[in-house]
Amino acid sequence: MSAGTPVLSVRDxxxxxxAIHAVQGVSFDVMPGEILGLIxxxxxxxxxxxxxxxxxxxxxxxxxxxxxxxxxxxxxCDLNRLGVGRTFQQLSVFPQMSVLDNIILAGQEHRGTMLGxxxxxxxxxxxxxxxxxxxxxxxxxLRDTMAGALSYGQQKLVDAAMAFMxxxxxxxxxxxxxxxxxxxxxxxxxxxxxxxxxxxxxxxVIEHNMEFVMSLCTRIIVLAExxxxxxxxxxxxRSNQTVIDAYLGG
Amino acid sequence: MSQFLQVLLSGLSxxxxxxxxxxxxxxxxxAAQTVNFAQGEFVMLPAFFVLIGxxxxxxxxxxxxxxxxxxxxxxxxxxxxxxxxxxxxxxGGLPLIIATMALSILLxxxxxxxxxxxxxxxxxxxxxxxxxxxxxVVSVQDxxxxxxxxxxxxxxxxxxxRTRTGRCMxxxxxxxxxxxxxxxxxxxxxxxxFLINAALAALASFLISPVYLAKxxxxxxxxxxxxxxxxxxxxxxxxxxxxxxxxxxxxDNLTATYVTTEYRAALPLVLLIVIILWRPQGLLGTxxxxxx
Numbered sequence: 001m002s003a004g005t006p007v008l009s010v011r012d013x014x015x016x017x018x019a020i021h022a023v024q025g026v027s028f029d030v031m032p033g034e035i036l037g038l039i040x041x042x043x044x045x046x047x048x049x050x051x052x053x054x055x056x057x058x059x060x061x062x063x064x065x066x067x068x069x070x071x072x073x074x075x076x077c078d079l080n081r082l083g084v085g086r087t088f089q090q091l092s093v094f095p096q097m098s099v100l101d102n103i104i105l106a107g108q109e110h111r112g113t114m115l116g117x118x119x120x121x122x123x124x125x126x127x128x129x130x131x132x133x134x135x136x137x138x139x140x141x142l143r144d145t146m147a148g149a150l151s152y153g154q155q156k157l158v159d160a161a162m163a164f165m166x167x168x169x170x171x172x173x174x175x176x177x178x179x180x181x182x183x184x185x186x187x188x189x190x191x192x193x194x195x196x197x198x199x200x201x202x203x204x205v206i207e208h209n210m211e212f213v214m215s216l217c218t219r220i221i222v223l224a225e226x227x228x229x230x231x232x233x234x235x236x237x238r239s240n241q242t243v244i245d246a247y248l249g250g
Numbered sequence: 251m252s253q254f255l256q257v258l259l260s261g262l263s264x265x266x267x268x269x270x271x272x273x274x275x276x277x278x279x280x281a282a283q284t285v286n287f288a289q290g291e292f293v294m295l296p297a298f299f300v301l302i303g304x305x306x307x308x309x310x311x312x313x314x315x316x317x318x319x320x321x322x323x324x325x326x327x328x329x330x331x332x333x334x335x336x337x338x339x340x341x342g343g344l345p346l347i348i349a350t351m352a353l354s355i356l357l358x359x360x361x362x363x364x365x366x367x368x369x370x371x372x373x374x375x376x377x378x379x380x381x382x383x384x385x386x387v388v389s390v391q392d393x394x395x396x397x398x399x400x401x402x403x404x405x406x407x408x409x410x411x412r413t414r415t416g417r418c419m420x421x422x423x424x425x426x427x428x429x430x431x432x433x434x435x436x437x438x439x440x441x442x443x444f445l446i447n448a449a450l451a452a453l454a455s456f457l458i459s460p461v462y463l464a465k466x467x468x469x470x471x472x473x474x475x476x477x478x479x480x481x482x483x484x485x486x487x488x489x490x491x492x493x494x495x496x497x498x499x500x501x502d503n504l505t506a507t508y509v510t511t512e513y514r515a516a517l518p519l520v521l522l523i524v525i526i527l528w529r530p531q532g533l534l535g536t537x538x539x540x541x542x
Binding site: 054056075076077080081085086088092093094095096097101105106108109116117118119120122124162166 | 412413414415417418420421424425427428429430431432433434435436
């Protein structure tokens with residue numbers, strides 16, 4: 001992979017559900033270290049696009065490359081091994097496991113053989129790495145708490161920590177700010193920026209919180225009715241009349 | 251007192267075998283969110299695989315048991331998942347439940363046609379002797395059935411909680427979409443669940459058949475009792491299925507000895523009604539929320 005190779009390349013992606021065209025001919029690239037925002041009104045196809053990229057939905061057409069390698073038709077678990085992580089709109093922790101076990105589980109599938117999975121150390125040698133991730137997301141006091149007992153905002157932080165545990169080159173964040181209080185949100189944003197700077201990990205962020213997405217992202221793509229209607233720096237998007245019309249229905 | 255100990259041990263022994271079958275209900279529920287109504291026949295059938303090994307293939311008992319276990323895991327685990335669960339599950343849980351009912355009839359009637367309607371003698375795995383303990387006469391078979399069953403449950407629990415594969419299976423049961431995103435091969439984990447269920451059913455079959463003999467209709471009672479045990483204990487918890495199985499085994503024996511044998515078959519049903527009215531999630535189960 002050369003320095004100029006996109007981490008993620010999506011070409012002519014389309015997905016229909018019967019007569020509803022959820023995603024129509026969407027193409028974009030994400031460069032190494034870039035934080036790309038994906039915004040649009042409800043039903044504009046953002047989460048469907050994520051699901052198609054990750055192989056959780058089968059697109060009608062289009063192709064996806066990760067670090068220059070075609071991954072079209074591959075399963076989500078395969079993409080994870082190629083360095084792609086994801087968080088979900090809805091809470092996505094394992095409620096009957098501790099925070100530590102959730103985070104260890106998020107990193108363990110990259111290590112060892114089938115025999116090692118059956119008979120090797122149950123923590124896959126990841127406890128130290130998991131503790132480091134727990135400290136990074138300031139979850140130390142919750143390390144041994146069952147994830148299901150945490151507040152919504154705390155679970156969002158655990159979710160983010162899990163997405164980073166495998167050392168991904170790209171993370172798709174689906175509404176990370178949704179339902180999170182302001183204090184927790186500031187913490188989450190600061191941690192995401194810090195992780196991006198330290199590790200050069202690229203993010204694609206779906207978000208409705210405009211203040212959050214405009215301050216976090218370096219480039220924004222706007223979707224409406226499954227199509228890209230605008231693309232550019234946050235300041236350009238703020239003043240784009242097409243975008244304003246799409247959001248206000250004008 | 252000595253009679254009570256004998257009855258208690260005998261009940262725990264039978265109950266622990268019910269628990270193995272009940273845990274199968276729990277595992278399949280967690281993996282596929284469905285109820286396998288052929289579970290009783292899954293316990294009935296492996297005994298016949300062993301008999302085929304002994305009588306047709308002239309294997310010694312130990313080899314026939316291994317043969318029976320392997321065939322059960324392939325037929326009742328791998329083929330059940332590939333030929334019935336995978337094609338039916340996308341159509342929803344209810345069609346799959348109906349399919350397992352049909353499978354139950356097919357296995358029962360197929361066994362009757364293939365091997366006959368009479369109960370077949372089945373070799374005992376343990377010595378048919380008794381121990382005298384503090385005035386009580388204890389059957390060695392009961393004692394060893396209990397020990398073997400509890401060892402299997404402990405081993406399964408350790409596997410699920412202390413190995414990476416076990417944790418991945420739990421993650422797949424709790425949230426399959428997220429587990430897949432985190433790199434867990436969820437299809438493989440679900441397959442493991444079905445293979446383990448088949449192995450548990452086979453082991454239950456090997457332990458209970460020396461008592462009940464091998465008969466095509468054994469699954470009717472075993473399936474019903476194990477299903478009730480899983481509900482009584484808590485359908486979504488392995489420890490619940492264990493508790494439910496032991497409870498039914500003990501109550502069944504105590505009722506037959508101290509109250510009446512006439513209504514012993516009704517006891518699990520009465521217990522089921524009481525538990526559903528009083529604690530619908532089961533004694534050790536947790537409530538499950540569903541999105542609609």
